[in-house]
Amino acid sequence: MSVVCTGIIMIQKSNLEKNILITGGAGFIGSHTCVELLQKGYHVIVVDNLVNSSAEALKRVEEITGKKVTFYKGSLLDKEFLENVFQSELFHYVIHFAGLKAVGESALKPLEYYQNNLTGSFVLLEVMRKYKVKNLIFSSSATVYGKPNTLPITEDFPVGCVTNPYGRTKFFLEEIFRDIYNADQEWNIILLRYFNPIGAHESGLIGENPNGIPNNLLPYVARVAVGTYPYIRIYGNNYNTPDGTGVRDYIHVVDLAKGHVKALEKMEKDVDSRNGIMRIYNLGTGIGYSVFDIIRAFSKICGRRLPYRVEERRAGDIDVCYADTTKAQQELGWKAEFDLERMCKDTYRWQVMNPNGYVK
Numbered sequence: 524m525s526v527v528c529t530g531i532i533m534i535q536k537s538n539l540e541k542n543i544l545i546t547g548g549a550g551f552i553g554s555h556t557c558v559e560l561l562q563k564g565y566h567v568i569v570v571d572n573l574v575n576s577s578a579e580a581l582k583r584v585e586e587i588t589g590k591k592v593t594f595y596k597g598s599l600l601d602k603e604f605l606e607n608v609f610q611s612e613l614f615h616y617v618i619h620f621a622g623l624k625a626v627g628e629s630a631l632k633p634l635e636y637y638q639n640n641l642t643g644s645f646v647l648l649e650v651m652r653k654y655k656v657k658n659l660i661f662s663s664s665a666t667v668y669g670k671p672n673t674l675p676i677t678e679d680f681p682v683g684c685v686t687n688p689y690g691r692t693k694f695f696l697e698e699i700f701r702d703i704y705n706a707d708q709e710w711n712i713i714l715l716r717y718f719n720p721i722g723a724h725e726s727g728l729i730g731e732n733p734n735g736i737p738n739n740l741l742p743y744v745a746r747v748a749v750g751t752y753p754y755i756r757i758y759g760n761n762y763n764t765p766d767g768t769g770v771r772d773y774i775h776v777v778d779l780a781k782g783h784v785k786a787l788e789k790m791e792k793d794v795d796s797r798n799g800i801m802r803i804y805n806l807g808t809g810i811g812y813s814v815f816d817i818i819r820a821f822s823k824i825c826g827r828r829l830p831y832r833v834e835e836r837r838a839g840d841i842d843v844c845y846a847d848t849t850k851a852q853q854e855l856g857w858k859a860e861f862d863l864e865r866m867c868k869d870t871y872r873w874q875v876m877n878p879n880g881y882v883k
């Protein structure tokens with residue numbers, strides 16, 4: 524076990540100085556959420572094995588906020604390590620981002636995905652229960668809805684018709700959390716179903732840093748914009764959408780991070796009223812954009828028409844997916860603020876400032 528501490532813990536006094544364990548906090552969404560939490564006065568303790576991230580991201584979180592992050596390097600699969608962390612820190616809440624997330628890779632390595640995402644979560648839940656930390660916010664995904672029959676997607680739509688092992692880990696974990704809550708209502712659990720997170724912090728210091736060739740549209744487009752790849756590959760233009768390309772609900776990662784702060788505030792109220800509860804929210808903008816919309820918007824930002832080629836459909840892709848965000852607006856008081864232009868602008872800035880990701 525290796526433990527790296529990059530900061531110190533102070534004794535918390537006010538409600539806002541609570542200790543939040545962030546699993547996977549060095550990753551794309553986790554690092555942006557750390558920034559928002561630190562800026563709100565929370566203490567952030569990150570557990571991450573850096574399988575898909577870099578400790579440099581956490582240094583940059585400290586640079587952006589001027590605050591310390593406590594970092595324990597290790598895997599959720601290592602129960603002894605995790606117990607040591609829980610013995611060293613007093614946690615009030617856990618935000619659980621840690622997991623493998625590449626859809627295509629999950630089809631090739633299902634066992635690794637089930638082992639990491641499910642077993643890692645089981646170990647976390649066992650340790651949380653042992654140390655009586657029963658407040659959990661979990662990164663779920665719009666992928667649990669599969670192919671929706673109507674749009675926009677509300678939280679009560681049927682779930683489970685997922686087409687790949689990654690998506691199934693999200694669906695299975697949602698069901699498992701529900702069983703755990705049903706058996707013991709001391710638990711407070713919030714499932715956040717993200718739509719398509721893109722963008723980066725406006726400082727350009729943190730952003731999405733995929734290993735190898737990006738699977739997702741925006742990181743690929745950003746690399747075409749800076750000349751890493753010659754053209755964008757559009758996976759099919761014969762979908763049932765206005766221009767034939769897939770339509771998704773892209774959300775700025777900073778808006779998404781702020782959604783976690785709002786969810787945490789909601790959970791704090793639930794804890795104060797001593798009612799364990801399980802809640803589910805969509806986090807999206809409610810607006811769908813096509814692949815062509817994205818290419819046009821990004822071309823405007825980078826000042827040249829980005830080249831593309833239309834190729835075959837990608838297996839498992841659906842026509843359209845966008846959220847109804849009414850529930851999050853009404854219950855969390857949260858609404859995404861940044862538009863597509865801002866999402867592209869921030870993605871581009873991050874890509875230009877960090878052509879090799881976190882490697883200097």
Ligand code: NAD
Nearest residue numbers: 547550551552571572573574575576598599621622662664
């Ligand atoms: P990411 O890969 O950037 O972050 C995940 C982090 O978890 C990484 O830092 C990785 O090193 C860490 N990790 C993985 N397995 C671990 C383990 N066993 N122990 C400790 N750390 C481990 O991904 P992200 O985009 O920030 O996604 C965060 C969460 O949100 C994931 O659970 C993902 O499935 C979910 N999600 C992401 C998207 C998206 O498009 N980015 C959409 C919906 C849901």
Ligand code: UFG
Nearest residue numbers: 664665666717718719738739740743756757758769814840
């Ligand atoms: N696309 C391309 N070319 C590319 C990549 C994607 O044309 O190089 C298209 C896809 O066909 C799709 C759209 O761009 O129509 C978006 O694709 P992404 O891969 O960026 O995103 P997905 O909606 O397929 O999936 C993402 C995450 C999943 C998550 C889901 C819902 O990868 O993990 O959003 O949250 F489950």
